[in-house]
Amino acid sequence: MKNSKFKKIIISSIIFNFALLIFNFPLHALDANKKILPNGLTVLHSEKHNLPIVMITVIVKAGLLDEPKEKAGLAHLTAELLDEGTKNRKSAETSEEIEFMGAGLGASAGDDYTTITLSVLKKDIEKGFEIFSDIIMNPLFPQEEFDRKRELIKGSLKQREEDPSFLAERSFNKEVFGEHPYGRLVEGSTETLSEITREDLLRFHSKYFTPNNAMLSVVGDLTPDELNSLIKKYLDSWKIAELPERKIYPMNEEKTRKAVKIDRDVTQATIIIGHLGISRDNPDYYAVSVMNYILGSGGFSSRLMQKIRDEMGLAYDVSSFFTTNKEKGLFQAEVQTKNESANTAIEEILKQIEKIRNEEVSDEELSGAKDYLTGSFPRKLDTSRKIADFLATVEFYNLGLDYAEKYTSYINAVTKEDVQRVAMKYLDAENFILIVVANQKKAELKY
């Protein structure tokens, strides 16, 4: 817990953030091996001997989609408590042992799945792997730890209300997804957190944290033999269980237009415009990637950035993105601009959405987007940590080990007509949700 806040401030002026599609890099020459163990656990392994380190990622298919509405925050709380006490060690013992090795252990829940990671030096892999399997297989969720963590999450939810982007995004998700689980915060709310009991966590864990509902990805200075012996020693007792069924929630596809104005004593308006998007398995995913690169995810090359930042000087950061999950995600364009220019910024974003729907993009824009999307993947996979995470996600979304070749060819096959077609189909400048967190008096919204 080195203070990331100070670090963030000291390196205070990164000039823009890339907001890319969550998933846009292919598997390429990773020499990954895949196998499925008798207990149903999928294992992905790639040897890298450039440094004496090992990076491990486990994905468990349990997330927001698997928790009841009134107990929102259950998956997150479960993940947070994995390392806070097991059959073999107390909470304090886990962190002491991990940190003494200079290793890193993490767990977090998301929309579709939970991720557990370990970063460890090769010399400590035995101990590291043992602790890692212990927290996945044997957490006890002690009542005292449960109570403490729940209060910490409630406190942090409160503190985050200070952040206008947090307020805007929370409200946007709720408006777009309505009753669907994606509309809720992964942390839940103060109310739903109060509904969760220790027994809920035990049940949730025993139902979802099974080997046949998980995948293990290991990258680094470890041979197949070494990995096999670790698995045999520490994951052999992880027993296969009946696969839980995933409930499918209906999504409200009805087109609506709505503006939500949140009043705060701030100098800048935080604006989000958007609506329902696409799922990861939509065949238009690649055309959408290209289209959105041109519109708002392409760094300095994107239209939103060129227009709103470079030409108009209205914002430091402006971007658009699609989140793509198992089920439909969302499309959103986001910008922060001084209260007084809120209307102008909204107008310009809508204009750009209209434009990409109504006019073909130029040849240069199309080839620029393709060059970036296909050319950037080696960079996305340039450390063992990135590769470990990547292999696990590729497996989760069933993209296959030949994803590299497929990705490049799919992107290269996108035409100008495709770009316009998907813009027409998946962008809407009439029916959208607009969220504005601002000093509403100064913003004087027309919308």
Added chain:
Amino acid sequence: MKKLAVLTFIILLLPLSLSAGVNEYKLDNGLKVLVIEDHKAPLATFQIWYRVGSRDEPAGKSGISHLLEHMMFKGTPKYGSKAFSKMVERKGGADNAFTTKDYTMYYQTLASDRIDISIELEADRMQNLILDLKEVIAERNVVMEERRMRYEDDPQNSLYEEVLAAAFKSHPYHWPVIGWMSDISSIERSGLLSHYKAYYSPDNAVIAVSGDVKAEEIIKKITASFGNIPPASGRAVVTSREGEQKGERRISLKREAELPYIITVYHTPSFPHPDSYALEVLGMILSGGKSSRLYRSIVYEKKLAISASADYSGFNKDPYLFLFDATAAPGKDIKDVENALYAAIEQIKKELPSEREVQKAKNQIEASFVMGQDSIYFQAQIAGMFEMLGSWNLKEQYLENIRKTTPEDVSRAAKKYLHEDNRTVGILIPTKNSK
């Protein structure tokens, strides 16, 4: 004309890691070049570091280094506004820059066979920046939006700014890197131009390249592109020194917020001061993870705060700070949080930390360096940063001295620097009374 002073050192960076060599060169015009070969992936990072930051700014012009960094993306006669970034993006690469108190760094990461783009365009913008008047005005507005986003509308960051301003009176660390709002709005083209002319020259820069490159080839190309750029003169030497603080300073900030928040800072020397290693280890003991002292006592046991941390910020040109911060848990008194922070500090002064605790801190620092080596960006960044502080090979000295630190050193450093008269305290008092 372009004779190379080649000084090639191959050293073992870390006993745990594979040997990684830094090849060091210096051109006649003063440009220092560091090349690290790492052939695991067909990628390279090019970084250029200028010795200029908010520390070098005159009063009333805070933020000029950062605004100039933004303007560096706005083109030369040969390559128009954002052309550099677009070329890099077109090759699937990433580029960005950041400004700190002491230096400004620009980087690109891209396929190693495209690294020529970086060499040619960085050399071009070191000499030929346009600084178009209209673009200056637009970018000034962009930076003002950036300031609103990062500081004005973020209560905790606002407090941080207030605390720095109170802790430093005579030294330019008094003002934020991004600058005060009224200063940003008053920066003109002429000021930017003279700042550019004084600081953007080969004798004030260091290039760090790492990745799938050959040192001899890279240095030839760099010499061809940068070798003819003349050195500059007329840079002011920063003479300001912060005097010894004699008594606690306290400030408060009242504004719309949810939870009370505290920042407490102490003046400390910077690396490579002999005490800097013990301070680094002390920071880790106090704040290196869930087993560290502040989390254990203030968050976990006493449940006074939702977060509590410490950070020794030692990699600076001039003496800077040891910082603490904590966000009160809902319903808790920030005074109790503050006292708990001081109790943790007093504890380590009274009683030596255990050998194991010190060893744990050392292991954490060492492991983070080993794992960082997996990133070519990190490798170049570490070399460049240490070079900014004196020399890239200070990294060895840093790790060596961390390894030598004893429990006595840690306790002594706490006594010497973390005392009341040397501290500045800031409290954020939320004015909104929410449930």
